[in-house]
Amino acid sequence: MKVCRIAYFNSAHRLYNPEWSDEKNNEVFGKCNNPNYHGHNYKIEVWIEGSVNQETGYLIDLKILKQIIKDEITDAFDHKNLNLDCPEFKNLIPTLENICIVCWNKLSKALDSSLNLSVKIWETENNLAEYSGE
Amino acid sequence: MKVCRIAYFNSAHRLYNPEWSDEKNNEVFGKCNNPNYHGHNYKIEVWIEGSVNQETGYLIDLKILKQIIKDEITDAFDHKNLNLDCPEFKNLIPTLENICIVCWNKLSKALDSSLNLSVKIWETENNLAEYSGE
Amino acid sequence: MKVCRIAYFNSAHRLYNPEWSDEKNNEVFGKCNNPNYHGHNYKIEVWIEGSVNQETGYLIDLKILKQIIKDEITDAFDHKNLNLDCPEFKNLIPTLENICIVCWNKLSKALDSSLNLSVKIWETENNLAEYSGE
């Protein structure tokens, strides 16, 4: 059994590898390398796998999961510049893939270890990523 | 290969464990414990896994799957009070998770046993569950 | 210039005219007349028309509009039985049209009278209503 809670955060970011020349950054990251940043509405789906508690009929109380997502993800990234404001991306390029891994790591620490976690993030209407910890 | 058919049903429900005190019910279920019920538009995704028939190009005729969903799910739960009108929830709290399990059980009995079944149910824009029979 | 804020509330209701026989209620309201209630996820779009404040660039601060919708609509109707819990529908059948009028009236009183108001409500994926005060 799996349950999922969805949330949103709106952030600025820039894709840039400091070890590369400007030319190589432009070649690889194109307009995502704009030094003045651009931004997205990120949609996050947090999937939890586990078993249902017979007394409550809940796998996990989704109100609690909502609060964990707020504490770990929304409060950390919403209305932030991922490159400048968020220590998680100090030495990590905030690509969709790396944002997905960072969110998985933060949520994984906050959840009971008996639960399997999977995180799906939408960067635009047409681009998304999914990470399950391996 | 998997195919999926989507349907909707609109129901009232209340989350309440009769073995608990009112205080504990309120503590665990919060506003979902309203004794006068509240309601949702449930969206169900029915996923079938199997192999494609070479003559028809179909895994299963989705018109047939549509009819099975109508017979087993929509006719049973649409415009109903899950707690009062539906025997499936006489002794089972109609949480999202339990609704998902009940739908899986009903559909599983109606489908050919060679097909694998997975059921995903959306209770709100942001809350969903998935059950695959284990 | 118009701005819009969207919110959601999940309620139970029943369509029933107490001045009619059961036969006539069933004939007119069909399965919406279920005496044990059914329910919906209602989506509300609140549209405000006015002029933009040159200092703020806002027509109305959408954070303020979000709070007004919470106070007037969500806190009043979310996880409620519209027929039993909400005095607005004590003598009014909670059809989609009447819910739309009630929401318009409640929001209209809470908003500055210089602003034009329009309310759109979705009852299902395929049914919606719009009311602008006349």
Added chain:
Amino acid sequence: MKVCRIAYFNSAHRLYNPEWSDEKNNEVFGKCNNPNYHGHNYKIEVWIEGSVNQETGYLIDLKILKQIIKDEITDAFDHKNLNLDCPEFKNLIPTLENICIVCWNKLSKALDSSLNLSVKIWETENNLAEYSGE
């Protein structure tokens, strides 16, 4: 008769009035005032009103409207920082309302003056604005 073409652009911005103190900016704009910017996926609906050409059956060829939106809006704002990269917002706070007016002005100049224009912009799933030139 009206036709509409939808497009998307992803931008960073900051809400900030340079004539105000930092305190007042924070009070009015809250987290939207983050000096390091945040961002959004903007969705724009461009509505054109006019009459249908009897020979083509078109009000306007939507491929042409698509190109105008690309030239005037997407190329100007996509993957840009509205405050730093876009001269349109040099002396204008890039609120949703002002972005809507700027897009209307740019599109209005590019379209035949016999056509009525209306622009709707979504900043998040729940916030949008509409401008029709008055």
Added chain:
Amino acid sequence: MKVCRIAYFNSAHRLYNPEWSDEKNNEVFGKCNNPNYHGHNYKIEVWIEGSVNQETGYLIDLKILKQIIKDEITDAFDHKNLNLDCPEFKNLIPTLENICIVCWNKLSKALDSSLNLSVKIWETENNLAEYSGE
């Protein structure tokens, strides 16, 4: 007060003006002029404006509107080739605009003349038209 009912139909069509040369048809209609046809999932929003009946709380029973849309639109156009199967387009190019006008005319005849009618049709995720009878 307005209410709206949404429906879908899936059709093949081709944009082609028989009074033009093939060159001109290709120039104006591009890939929409494919002689073997292409197709779309059309989404139709049928908006009715009128006043609410005090006894029923309905402007119009949406079950009745659903049936009218089935009789006039879905049964006529769903799983059809608009050019070959539908007499409405025998001498009319099935552009989005003309489909919108045809649907408005058919629905208008089937509805009580005291009701104002507006029809919105989506041809793709990004292209739509609206017609209100003038």
Added chain:
Amino acid sequence: MKVCRIAYFNSAHRLYNPEWSDEKNNEVFGKCNNPNYHGHNYKIEVWIEGSVNQETGYLIDLKILKQIIKDEITDAFDHKNLNLDCPEFKNLIPTLENICIVCWNKLSKALDSSLNLSVKIWETENNLAEYSGE
């Protein structure tokens, strides 16, 4: 880690098995067997599984995946009649399932063999299929 890119194509098709009588074709395929064709807006989700490149933070550059989908899928099927214009379906009934398999095969050949591929296709709002190569 998985990433996904979404695209659309609009096609006509007909479900018809040439080895069957017209009666059997009508019985099995119903209105999908219309000899004049009907059509759909197909939505394709292309999922790639692999590992993240530490230098770029990308699993695969989604701009490159977008181009591959254009070359292999959109240019081949958009605004086409699948039965008449597309050699892939010369001897294959263009059911949703077979379209999914054909897209998987075409994309699989164009992608690095170290990447796992899964393809999901929506034929309508309520019907979809998924294929992962087995």
